[in-house]
Amino acid sequence: MSLIEDNLHNVRATLPEGVRLLAVSKFHPAEMIREAYDAGQRLFGENRPQELKEKYALLPKDIEWHMIGHLQTNKIKYIAPFVTMIESLDSERLAAAIDKEAAKCGRVIDCLLEIHVAQEQTKSGWDYAELEEFVRGGGFAAYPNIRIRGVMGMATFTDDETVVRGDFMRLAECKRALAPYFGEAFDTLSMGMSEDYPIAVECGATEVRIGSTIFGPRVY
Numbered sequence: 079m080s081l082i083e084d085n086l087h088n089v090r091a092t093l094p095e096g097v098r099l100l101a102v103s104k105f106h107p108a109e110m111i112r113e114a115y116d117a118g119q120r121l122f123g124e125n126r127p128q129e130l131k132e133k134y135a136l137l138p139k140d141i142e143w144h145m146i147g148h149l150q151t152n153k154i155k156y157i158a159p160f161v162t163m164i165e166s167l168d169s170e171r172l173a174a175a176i177d178k179e180a181a182k183c184g185r186v187i188d189c190l191l192e193i194h195v196a197q198e199q200t201k202s203g204w205d206y207a208e209l210e211e212f213v214r215g216g217g218f219a220a221y222p223n224i225r226i227r228g229v230m231g232m233a234t235f236t237d238d239e240t241v242v243r244g245d246f247m248r249l250a251e252c253k254r255a256l257a258p259y260f261g262e263a264f265d266t267l268s269m270g271m272s273e274d275y276p277i278a279v280e281c282g283a284t285e286v287r288i289g290s291t292i293f294g295p296r297v298y
Contacts, residue, residue, distance in 0.1 A: 082110060083117035085292045093286065097279055100144055100268070102289030104129070105296040108136045114292065115141065123165070123287055127153040134160055146230075146287060148202050151175035159183045165190040165230045165268055168202050170212060173221050180223035187223065190230040190268055193252050195245045197234040206252055213259050228266030228284070229253045233274055242274050246281035253282075 079087075086101070093099060102123045103111045111122060115138060124130040125147020134143060134157075142162040149166050157164075158179035167173055167189040180187045194203030212218075218226060229252055233245035246269055253267050270278025270286040278286055290296065 080113055080117070081294075082113040082292060086114060086117050086119055089288055089291055092276065092279075094279065097283060098285040100146075100285055100287045101292050102146065102271075102287050103133070103293065104147070104289065106289075106293045108133050110293055111137060111141075123289075125166075127156040130161070131156040149176075154179040158185070158187065161187065163188040163190065163227065166192045166202070167224075167226075168192040168194075168204055170217060173218065173224060177221035177223045185223065186225050188227045189224050190228050190266060191226060191256070193229050193231045193249060195231050195233070195248045195252075197236075197241070201232055203231060210255070213256060225263060226260050228264055228268065229256065230266075230268040232271070233269070233278075239277060243277050243281065246270070246274075246278050246283070250282040 090099060098121060100121045100123045101114055101119050104125045111133065120140065121142045121144065123144045123146040124133065130143060130145065143160065145157055145161055145164045146166055149164060149172060151172060154175055164176060164187060167176065176187060176189065191209060192203040193206055193209065194201060229249060231249040233242040236242065249269050250267060257264050266285055267283050268285040268287060269283045272288050272291040275286040275288060
């Protein structure tokens, strides 16, 4: 058993039924992703569109690729033909741009609403009050080529578990509050990374995004 396969096995053993594992492969080479694929992993997350496009060309086509990083509107074209989900939808402007590129490809692209709950202002995401107003007004009806599947967010980077838990609980509450506007397809709560995912799972995460615990330290 390879180290990556062993790491995957160990992480999966900690996840309850119904929680999906997104292996965050950003900055790791295609060879390492292939090791994880051979160990049965099919969901992978990247944060750079051009890097994602290159890896898509090299790796098996039954991989589900998720875009998890901040996405510039002029880079959507690189991933629109194949990406399974864009988890970092953080503005109306980005929604319009994704919808436009999805239409060009004849696709409906699944997206998550990235909501800002962390104390760091540098982290991206919708301000919840602004998002709620937009959703209440039926704003997403203008974008038929995107399907909103849930919410995503990051907790404050801190060793204080009380703060982290509070952030995750706010994200979970945001999902509950928005669910009536989107129907049964609104089923994903993506939160939790290598250092804090057990808390995220306790708070209701349906997907965790884990990189270094699986692949080791990133080489930038």
